[in-house]
Amino acid sequence: MIKLLTELCGTFGPSGEEEAVAALVKRRVKDAVGEITTDAMGNVYARRPGKGARVMLAAHMDEIGLVLSHIDARGFARFSNIGGLRLDMAANQRVRLKSGRVGVIMEEERGNKDDKKIDRLYIDFGYESGPAARKEIHVGDVACFDRGLECQGNRVISKAMDDRVACAVLIETARRVQKTPNDVTFAFTVQEEVGVRGAMPAAYTLNPDVALSVDVTMSGDVPECRPMEVALGDGPAIKVKDGGHIAHPKVRDLLVRLARKMKLKHQMEVLNLDGATTDAAAIHRVRGGVPTGCVSIPCRYVHTVSEMVDMRDVEGAVKLLAAFVTTDLRKEGF
Ligand SMILES: [Zn+2]
Structure with a gap:
């Protein structure tokens, strides 16, 4: 996964200019998921069709x-x-x-x-x-x-970890999940950093029964920072709320239940910062509303050239997403 992450983080892709990242994502996901399309804005959809609930998993391709x-x-x-x-x-x-x-x-x-x-x-x-x-x-x-990726033990430092680490998580999930009772689309979105602009048409197009966004979140484990429970190495964070989205309780509780069942280390996230949010902020408000949750990768120094994550959290996020998409989501009421 480090190789995939290095490729993704090293690719040029500020908001509105995501073509190179989109091309790379398509190359890396195509063996796992047969049906790949791109919409007018540049959002990439990798779909595994099925008869069950329509599930949208979103990660944004753009960087600041x-x-x-x-x-x-x-x-x-x-x-x-x-x-x-x-x-x-x-x-x-x-x-x-x-x-x-x-x-x-x-x-x-x-x-x-x-x-x-x-x-x-x-x-x-x-x-x-x-x-x-x-x-x-x-x-x-x-x-x-312009800054390279450094890997030191479990800790990885790079520019654009926000949100290429989630692109890597989605690709890896698509590779590992061969069978699912749901109709799953891995959506790689554009223009999140300028106000979640790509996710809205993406959610409208996909019309999901349930959705998850995957993004980085801040941590509270460095000197003199804002108080926050999230720490690197304590597992993927299950979002409660942030500056633009309150996780749907049914989605949030299902994620917690799945994590507990797997005995997967995880943490709850309340991001107390106005305006800081993810694609979920757009997705949950389209059409008649979409039950939407968010799985976060804890990250230090968000929006700097040295965004730091812990690979154990990244691996945990893949496991949690894989468990989510292999659960029969119709039976869960979606
Ligand atoms: Zn982000």
Whole structure:
């Protein structure tokens, strides 16, 4: 799974530019699931048809990034954020354009350093002049952060762990689950980081009887952080609520029951942060409403270039999802 995770995290895919990730996902899931389609927005659906309940499992393919908004006379670029870019973390990092050109984000030396405004940051792509820069970079060019994946024991650090780790979990679940009484679609969504925009049409198209989103969540196990019960290594987290979604109690309770039955280490998650949510926020509100839960992978330093997860939690999430999709969900009342 580390190999799959390394490939996924290393692929270019800020919101709106998920094509490379989508292509990789399709290559990796096609042996496990025969029917693969892509919709107008770029959402990828890998379906295992069946007679039972329609189940949607969603993981988003996009990552946070930035888009060039201005190139000055000397070739330095200004930018706008794509998704929840943490400005305190962005400075001094490297970014990479789709073309492969690498730049460094730097902060203006003069002025108030405590004033964390995007206007104070610029990107130096190393061009020798404005005209040289303008030949190769343009307003509207999109970049993602440039940082490799490191694996140390159970702990893995990478950019874009949010939410490629969940893409890996879905692919691995599809590979392991050969038989299910349900009609299961693994949905790899676009544009989650800019406001869960891909998941809504995806849920409308799939019209599921029950759904789960799979995403990272924050943890409360680092120095002086906000109090939170979730910790790395304590298993996948079963969502109770976050800033945009209250898990459907029937889905939440079923996940807990399945985890207990397997004696799978798990934890309950209450993410107490306004606006922080997952694809579930969109999915549960389409059509007449969809009972929706969420399985979270605990992650430190979310939305930085060094998002850290524990592989035991990742493995636990695969086991929990596999148990969920192999349960006869009609019999559970969905
Ligand atoms: Zn996410």
